[in-house]
Amino acid sequence: MSDGELSRLELLLFARRVVVQQAEASLRQLDGWIAQEERREAERRYAEEHRPEPPEWLVQYGLNRRNVDAVHCGDCWAAEQSDRCQPVPREAAVDALRQGVPACIHCRPDTALGFFE
Template structure:
């Protein structure tokens, strides 16, 4: 059985349609990824700055458990941001400094 030019042309046209569909799909994937990256950059730019100092409270919310830096890896669940003046005041009132992030030397207070 011999291959005619028209059947070969039909196969080539089919291949072209398949490749155009694949290229179209790939371009959609690229556009989606570019959109996600743009959204990620915008989200990072809009993210509020991490607080410099954190006060950790106990379960009853009246008891202060520790003072942390804003970059502490183990601040506990009940923290709230405080100013540098509040952090220094807390250390002067004998609030324990976190033993992991050591905020007291960062504040210039050495025990």
């Protein structure tokens, strides 16, 4: 061996150090991903636990935002699709039905409210 040449043992030890460094870097990256996912899961659980109760009754306004187009139960899937629904108390929902506002055909708030004409 001449000066400047590394022995086979030195090369193997160098290769081992490189592999250890790469493995440690990979583990740090993986640990970061795990910590990030744990934070996301904690945030999802927190949001689920602290989600406000849905309103019991909704009225859906028309495109002009003045006319009431329909009455919905608070958990109606059709109402969730609309950005024109507003929560109302039970009395307002019954009032709207009395004034001839149609009940949603999907969630049937008139039946849930006991409103029969």
